[in-house]
Amino acid sequence: MTATEHLDTAARPQPVKLWFCPNDELDPGLAATLAEHWLDEPERETAERFLFERDRRQYLVAHVLVRRVLALATGVPEADAVIRRSPRGRPFLLAPAEGVPRGGRELDFSLSHTQGHNLVGVVRRHRIGVDVERLDRENRGFDAIVETFAPPEREWVAQAVPGRARTRRVLRLWTLKEAYAKARGLGLELPFDSFSFQLAQDTGVLGFRAPEDDAGAGRRWRFVELEPAPGVLAAVAVLVDPGEPTLFEVHHGFPWGNRTPQLLALPEPAPARV
Numbered sequence: 001m002t003a004t005e006h007l008d009t010a011a012r013p014q015p016v017k018l019w020f021c022p023n024d025e026l027d028p029g030l031a032a033t034l035a036e037h038w039l040d041e042p043e044r045e046t047a048e049r050f051l052f053e054r055d056r057r058q059y060l061v062a063h064v065l066v067r068r069v070l071a072l073a074t075g076v077p078e079a080d081a082v083i084r085r086s087p088r089g090r091p092f093l094l095a096p097a098e099g100v101p102r103g104g105r106e107l108d109f110s111l112s113h114t115q116g117h118n119l120v121g122v123v124r125r126h127r128i129g130v131d132v133e134r135l136d137r138e139n140r141g142f143d144a145i146v147e148t149f150a151p152p153e154r155e156w157v158a159q160a161v162p163g164r165a166r167t168r169r170v171l172r173l174w175t176l177k178e179a180y181a182k183a184r185g186l187g188l189e190l191p192f193d194s195f196s197f198q199l200a201q202d203t204g205v206l207g208f209r210a211p212e213d214d215a216g217a218g219r220r221w222r223f224v225e226l227e228p229a230p231g232v233l234a235a236v237a238v239l240v241d242p243g244e245p246t247l248f249e250v251h252h253g254f255p256w257g258n259r260t261p262q263l264l265a266l267p268e269p270a271p272a273r274v
């Protein structure tokens with residue numbers, strides 16, 4: 001790649017990229033081999049600490065996936081990517097001062113993994129947060145989760161028939177809130193009743209009230225709701241400027257070859273009307 005091409009790639013708005021990969025897409029033996037070659041020392045130590053093989057497998061697939069996705073996005077080989085964490089636990093790629101072979105210096109990513117499913121989101125500029133949950137997750141603790149929501153959200157949840165319909169509402173709100181909190185790098189430190197969503201009946205965000213400390217950016221957030229596999233809900237929060245990417249790609253499976261992604265339009269920013 002020439003220096004001009006390098007600059008062009010870095011400057012051109014790139015679509016937001018999402019990679020959805022169930023654990024089953026990667027044979028356990030292969031996941032372990034890739035992990036041996038690609039993961040760094042702290043990641044390998046973390047993997048060793050899991051008591052249950054199921055949890056270790058989940059961790060290995062998720063982290064091998066992150067490194068593969070970052071390698072595709074940056075041109076830095078999987079084992080060479082330096083991944084660090086913020087004091088609050090948010091992982092980030094430590095880019096060399098001269099930038100990475102593909103895409104300049106600015107790149108953000110977010111990872112979510114749950115009971116056999118993994119989602120990684122990558123964006124060139126600004127911030128991204130993703131969250132994935134299974135609809136059939138045990139609903140112990142749901143009442144406590146709903147308690148953390150803002151009053152209009154609690155009301156909306158209560159209006160649904162108990163059972164599947166209510167679970168769906170809870171998890172739609174939860175994944176969106178987690179995605180936003182992860183994009184901000186705050187995780188659960190952000191009070192979940194300090195911001196709120198108004199959701200469409202089936203899918204889509206109709207309104208978003210940002211927390212006070214982010215009120216200025218409220219209209220720059222774009223939210224995507226997805227059901228990447230039956231019974232799996234995912235949400236994405238991405239902060240973009242006007243004129244920045246209006247498309248997002250959804251890739252399914254482990255990123256080996258050139259499977260064509262789904263190309264979708266990023267929803268318009270949601271008005272602050274909650």
Ligand SMILES: CC(C)(COP(=O)(O)OP(=O)(O)OC[C@H]1O[C@@H](n2cnc3c(N)ncnc32)[C@H](O)[C@@H]1OP(=O)(O)O)[C@@H](O)C(=O)NCCC(=O)NCCS
Nearest residue numbers: 088089090091111112113114131132174182185186187188
């Ligand atoms: C850690 C947290 C950011 C997300 O946790 P989670 O929803 O359980 O798990 P996810 O798989 O979606 O996300 C975990 C990943 O988020 C990333 N992460 C951790 N801290 C983060 C932060 N402050 N900001 C952004 N991302 C963060 C990490 O990559 C982590 O995976 P890793 O440790 O294997 O690298 C935080 O919000 C949390 O602890 N949530 C509690 C979850 C809970 O109570 N769930 C029940 C709801 S139904």
